[in-house]
Amino acid sequence: MSNYLPVLLVFVISILVAGAILILSRFVGKGRPNPDKLAPYECGVEPVGNARERQSVKFYMVAMVFLLFDIEAVFLLPWAVVFRGVLKSDVYSPLKYIFYGEMMVFVVVLFVGLIYVWRKGILEWNR
């Protein structure tokens, strides 16, 4: 437990540093706002349209596929950490092969999923 206290400590100190920087720029920089400076920047022309329009769905698709493979990575992490320990210990030998084979089946299934996503064209054209 006391191993994680520095995380809280560095979080508080970082917030103080970031806050100090924000406040510093607020009070030290001169402020002479005029409406042209405060408008959204569009290479010098009048802004056309609203920024809150609909965006393309391909970003959402990428996020979804990332989520699936991230879950796979989450399952792979604990298995990878104990893999060498299991191989070195003296358990019943076929059990080691089952330990290895089971995760390989999982990886192969997800790899087939990647190929499916690939063939469906989600990773394609505008990306």
Add this chain to the structure above:
Amino acid sequence: MTALLLEWTIKIAVLLGVLMTAVAYLTLLERKFMSWIQLRVGPDRVGYWGLLQPVADGIKMIFKEDIIPLEANRAVYLAAPAIALIAALMSMIVIPYGSQVNVFGRVIDLHVTRMNVGVLYVLALTSLGVYGFVLAGWASNNKYSLLGGLRSSAQMISYELAFGLSMVSVLLYTGTLDLASIAEGQSGWYGLKWNTVQFPLMFVFVVFYIAALAETNRTPFDLPEADSELVAGYHTEYSSMKFVMFQVAEYLNLITSSSIATTLFLGGWNGPFVDRFPLLGLVYFGVKVLALILLAMWIRYTVPRFRYDQLMRFGWKVLLPIAIINIVITATILLLRS
């Protein structure tokens, strides 16, 4: 307990001080290195050899006008650079800079804390850093910022998979998530125990490094924030110190990725005579991180930028399958060796 608290506070303060100075002088190093590659002399007017240039730049940035666009969502607009900076700063506390030093009879470890899930902590903070960029793009209420922010975050999450899965290959070898133990496990044997030299892991290092460059929006993968595309991407509407916070966060991410790469692959603080003079560990660590950063800068000034669809195709169709196949090969080799 209070002695421990004091020790942590001093270590964190020293670490933040060193990191901020390092980021400032990395901007100078980048400009100097870029100019040497382009056969010209870089900034050298401001101090001897340009060494006061970061100070001058910092003071200039503080005095610039702080513009907040009229239509921006204020709370998110102000919080986004803070999120990027905080996530970048927090990941430096688990990295081991050396083994142990003896100061006034008290043994001090040269890392701020030793978590037994160090690698997971770093992965989590890298994922949190993406929030800063996408929120900045959205809160600016500018079409180009929004597009730049979305593209930047889509790129970061795509390469994060290769980043994490290549770390899984290393974990198969080390058997622990604790970064300090991973660095200790690579000591001895005149550098032959470094993880890059082990057979399946040398290719994983290349995959990891490329994914790290793409993750930090750097070098050939910096389309979302390049100056001639999409104006300036997610930090178009930011001025003065908030812009500085984004740049600091970007350089900090580069330093963090290089530090993780050194710890996981290049043996961390190990080197000759480090068991007799523990402070040499700091020197070796610094040299290795600097070498990786210079390599990143070298790649930046040599390789042309990728187009966005080429970038995404590379991340999903090349790097991700290679990372997965690497895991299979490493596990098979370990199984056959036992």
